[in-house]
Amino acid sequence: MSTVDKQLEDVKATIDDEVPRHISVSDVTYEGPELVIYTRDPKEFAADGDLVRRLASKLRKRITVRPDPDVLTPPTRAEQAIRDLIPEEAGVTDLDFYEDTGEVVIQAQKPGVVIGRHGATLRDVTREVGWTPEVVRTPPIESSTVDNVRNFLKQEREDRRDILERVGRQIHRDPMSDDEYVRITTLGCCREVGRAAFILSTPDTRILIDCGDKPGAEGETPYLRIPEAFGAGANGIDAVVLTHAHLDHSALVPLLYEYGYDGPIYCTEPTRDLMGLLTLDYLDVAAKEGRSPPYGSEMVREAIKHTIPLEYGDVTDIAPDIKLTLHNAGHILGSSICHFHVGDGLYNVAFSGDIHYDDTRLFDGAVNDFPRVETLVLESTYGGKNDYQTDQDDSERKLKQIVQNAYDRDGKVLIPAFAVGRSQELMLVLEEAMREGDIPEMPIYLDGMIWEATAIHTTYPEYLRDSLRDRIFDADDNPFLADQFHHIEGGDDERADVADGDSCIVLSTSGMVTGGPIMSWLEHLGPDPDSTLTFVGYQASGTLGRRIQRGRDEIPINGDGNGRSDTVSLDMNVETVDGFSGHADRQGLENFVRTMNPRPEKILCVHGDESATQDLSSSLYHDMNLRTFAPQNLETFRFR
Known part of the structure; x- marks a missing residue:
């Protein structure tokens, strides 16, 4: 008998002792992190509202009760x-x-x-x-993504149950080593923005946190082939934990299944759905641009099938010696700070993912109150000494002035935006501004995945701010259903008609001008001096968006996949409005650390360019007397 089977026998004996004699327990098994109890008396189980809670407290497990089919x-x-x-x-x-x-x-x-x-x-x-x-x-707004994910998981229910049982046995296996240590290995996003990936390892367990691409740098992927990661085989990894769905954190998660990984992914439910949406679009854009996609769509389905969704605040066993808790990161829908409790009180590590410390129209600010944290892995996107963003009210005033100026010239406002997060924030700002008469009413066109991403937001309003959630529940007051919003469905012909028409606002992916429908909009609107291109999000080094911000006035259009392309003159006005980013600025990052409870002993500053990570690391060290590091890729830190 395996140690897991023996453990289940002991668990069943404990349950039999705790459950009243008139309630039968026919089987006990693990499914993922949950203990599943089968009974012929589900009605009696339900009648005692505290019974499951008492069992969960006694066994220190998440418990699901299921009836035998014949009752x-x-x-x-x-x-x-x-x-x-x-x-x-x-x-x-x-x-x-x-x-x-x-x-x-x-x-x-x-x-x-x-x-x-x-x-x-x-x-x-x-x-x-x-x-x-x-x-x-x-969903209040029909979402093909949500429908497809739910229908797919319904079809794969039997396979998924097998996966969960296998994962459950892996989680609850006995530890194999008497050694005690905690290590973090950096596989990407150190002294750079993008390709986020880390390995958290103990003598018994290896966890991969994030696996993203690098915007504007095709081919620069995380260092997955090193011995600490997949060098000894894909299934040397026990679990993947995904902080959020943006492609610089999630794009290459399905690739793991191409490599032979067959284990679980832990994230929130909206992160799972958004990962499916964004990675499928990632493949579509690569194909349209003549690039070879790194994996096929069937690997996206494998990733979804292997995902185990968690809710904020739930403490969950993901390995024999590691418990995971997700907390709101305030960045995008479902984004998480991932807190790992290692061993029996041995060590605690938190990975920030991307965070926004202050409240926004969409989300409450990032959580920074934890039972224990010895080491924090902290994003530093805006960690540079001069990276202070404009106050949100000032940012909104500037955006409204840009819209008014373009309208007065009979021009248009083109905003490159991430489909997830910034687009919905801007929709709320523009809807309110038109409703209150701050700017003239005009059409707002949503291109790329923005409408679908918005539909997913309305599916999970519990992840949004209370006031917004209440409006979404009221069909007559749902701001995302305002008459001004129009979804671009007719491709380039519709874009040409809009470009030739009256004043309007266009929100289009991709947010860093690295491909997608924004390139078509630049072709149509770029030569128009009455229109304005407005950046509202971070433009990574190496992206076309960053080059335009720095003055580039010719745009490559219609690349043929062989390095040849036409160009369009960029005569439209170019503006940048700070304050709409989903990332905390320098002040927000410092405040996040300063008010952490408890304050960590060590901080690794990552996910920022070299000067940003070094500036933030130095500041936190000098101002707060913390041990800080600005690691490079392929470094390993041992903490115990």
């Missing part, structure tokens, strides 16, 4: 009973029954109403029909 109410009868139990205002749109696990997935416009106070309605459902309910939100 379930038939789906046709169960559906009617469930609809009778759930208040009509919940807006139930669909129910899916899965007899293999005894789960019923309830899709509703208002999941909170389905759940009920402290989960009371869900317990009523189980008491009435035996099925274990799971609740998902019906």
Whole structure:
């Protein structure tokens, strides 16, 4: 008998001792980080609202209770009973029954109403029909990405269960070494922006944190082939943890499955969906530009199938000696600061990913209150000594003035923007400005993936600020459904018509002018001196966006994939509006560290160009008396 099987026998014995005699426990197994209890008496389990909580506290495990299939109410009868139990205002749109696990997935416009106070309605459902309910939100704006992910996972349910059982056994295996150490190896994004990737290792475990590309630098990928990473084989990695979905952190995650990796990815649910959206577009853009994609779309599906979503604040076992907790990073939808608790109190490490410390229209600011943190790996995108961004109110005033000036000239405003995060922030600013009469009403065209990314935001309003979430719940007040917004669906012909038309605002991907529909817009609007190109986000070194900011006035268009291209003269005005970035500026980064509870002993300053990481490292050392480092790629730090 394996050690995991013996452990499960012991767990079952403990459960049998704790559970009342009239409640049967037929099986106990691991699925990913969760302990799954099968019972022939699901209604009695549900009747004791504290029983699962007591078991979870006793066993120190996340617990799911599932009924044996032969005690379930038939789906046709169960559906009617469930609809009778759930208040009509919940807006139930669909129910899916899965007899293999005894789960019923309830899709509703208002999941909170389905759940009920402290989960009371869900317990009523189980008491009435035996099925274990799971609740998902019906998107207020239809999202093909969310639909595709949910349908795919439904089709792959049996495979996914096998994956989860295998991962569960891996997590709960016995430690193999008596040694104790914690190491971090840098595989990318050190003294540079992009290709984020790190290995967190102990004698028993190796965790890969992020795996992204480098904007504007084709072929510069993380150093995955070194011995600390995939040099000894792809399955030497126990788990992947993804801080957020931007491509400089996620683009090459599906490549891991091409290499033979077959393990889990941990991230929030919106990060999973956005990763699918952005990586599929990444492949599409590469193909259109004549570049060879690094992996196929089937690897994106593998990544989604292997993803285990976590919610903020949930402490989760991901290895025998590592617990993971995700916290809001304030950067984009679902972005996380990843806190790792290593060993039995041995060491604690937090990876910031990308953070925004102050509140924005979309998100609350980044969390910096932790039980323990000895080492912080901190982004430094705006860590330079002069990297102070404009106050948000001033930034909004400047943007509105740019729009007004272009309108007065009968021109247009073209804004390169990331599909996820900045676009939605700008949509809120522009919608309010037009609603309150601060700028004239005019069409706002959304190109690339912006509309689809916006739909995903409305699917997960619990990750947004409370005031915005409440507006999204009200169909008549949802700001993203304002009449001004128009989705570009007709390709280049529609873009040409818009360019020849009246004053308008265009939000288009890609945000760093590295390809995508922004190139078509520059071809149409670049020669127009009455129009304005407005940068609102970070432009990485080596990108066309950075070169335009520095004065380049000829733009390569229609590259043929062989290094040849035409050029367009850039006669439109060029403006940069600071303050809309999803990254904390120098002051925000310093404040994040200064107010951390507890304050870390060591900080690794990463994800910034060389001067930014060194400036921030030096400042934190001198001002806060911390041990700080500005590592290079391929360095390893041992902490215990």
